[in-house]
Amino acid sequence: MTEKYRERVCNGYDHVLTIDERLYDVRTDHQHLLIFKNRAFGRVLALDGVIQTTEADEFIYHEMMVHVPVLAHGSVRRVLILGGGDGATLREVLRHRTIQQAILVEIDPSVIDLCRQYLPNHSMGAFDDPRATIVLDDGLHFLQTTHERFDLILTDSTDPDGPAEMLFSRPYYAACKASLAPGGVLVTQNGVAFLQLDEVRSSARHFNALFRDWHFFTAAVPTYAGGIMAFGWASDNPELRQQEATTLQRRFSQTGMTTRYYTPEIHRNAFALPQYILDAIGKTSP
Structure with a gap:
């Protein structure tokens, strides 16, 4: 009988994938790590019983997490990624030639x-790019002790359990705000909205207390079962979220990049939220 990986998405709903080959299974100093x-979906990374990323569809999540804020901002030079140890967010960031660090x-x-060894296409050499600096630290601790400022901060974390629990807290979001350069943007991973709506609500409360402009944008990532994936957006510059389609198209064309999911049209429409999310965060349609 084929071995199966069963993830408890929520009470009453499990997500099951066959394990066609077990590649690595270890308990690290922080969590249980499995690659199969x-x-x-190709190669799959799971941490503490939760699937984090797969070879087949990771491009959807990572292109949206990175290219939406970079192209909306227009002059990102310094980026901070909190989490993202598989390297794919770093890969997409460094595809922008204008990124300096x-x-x-x-x-x-x-x-x-282990991701460098077993999921090399996630990073595609990004860890060795001279513009990249890798720091082994707790995300909140790093924010509270750094004096550097960033145009873009990306929270590419696991769900709010275990090592990532503090990355969804008010102190964390406040520390992110303090580490943003003027006009900077914070983008966060906020789970599958239909099944994890409390994550969206909680982040919305914190964003509302700290930032002049905040919202969420979405993408459908097959690996994250249960509906659309929500990304948090927070900034003190409301104009960034309202960029004209022509501006986004011009900036995207100037990158010379080829993407598999992101387009300027998807970018603009990704901020249109279904009513159940709008109700949860206390907003109305534009």
Whole structure:
């Protein structure tokens, strides 16, 4: 009988993938880490019983997390990534030639080491880019002790359990705000909205207390079962979220990049939220 990986998404709903080949299984100093092959999704990384990323569809999540804020901002030079030890967010950031420095802060060095070995297409050499700096630290601790400022901060974390719990707290978001350069943007991973609506509500409360402009944008990522994936957006510059389609198209064309999911049209429409999310965060349609 084929071995199966069962993830408890929520009470009453499990997500099941076949384990066609178990590649690595270890308990690190921080969490349980499993990498396996699945015939539909390719190589899969799971941490503490939760699937984090797969070879087949990671491009959707990572292109949206990175290119939406970079192209909305228009002059990002310094980026901070909190989490993201698989390297794919760093990869997409460094595809922008205008980026001068990207600092990635990961608490668990085993994630970086094993993803470099077993999921090399996630990073595609990004860890060795001279513009990249890798810091082994807790994300909140790094923010509270750094004096550097960033045009863009990306929270590419696991869900709010275990090592990432503090990355969804008011002190964390306040520390992010303090580390943003004027006009900077914070983008966060906020789970599958339909099944994890409390994550969205909680972040919305914190954003509302701290930032002049905040919202969420979405993408459908097959790996994250249960509906659309929500990304948090927070900034003190409301104009960034309202960029004209022509501006986004011009900036995207200037990058010379080829993407598999992101387009300027998807970018603009991704901020249109279904009514159940708007109700949860206390907003109305534009």
